[in-house]
Amino acid sequence: MTETEVYEFTSDMLWVVIIGSAPVLLIALVVGLVIALFQALTQVQEMTLTFVPKIMVIFLTLVASTPFIYSTLAALSERGFDAIASGGM
Structure with a gap:
């Protein structure tokens, strides 16, 4: 695996973290x-x-956004596993 591929994969991992946590963080902010x-x-x-409503809304948002978070993590995991299987990592 070249340095460019490692950089791209690391960049994608950071984007998945940002995109996966964005719904919960934005709702908590609002x-x-x-x-x-x-x-x-x-x-x-x-x-x-301040505490009780925010926790309740965060929990409901987390439950509602779980399929979205799972799909983004699954796509990244599949890409990583494919790279491992092909000998790229």
Whole structure:
């Protein structure tokens, strides 16, 4: 395996991590902003108000995006296993 192929595979691994985690992180960011705005408008500074809804929404997003995350990881794994089988790694 050449240096270019190693670089491309490493780059693809990083993109899979970014793309796989993006749905959960973006939803957590949006929910956090909405809760922070609500707290700023109402002057309610309760810690459970920020923690519980965010955890629930993150869990639901993770359950909903599991097929997408699996397909991206499976494609990368298959590419890696094919490279190993062909003697590329």
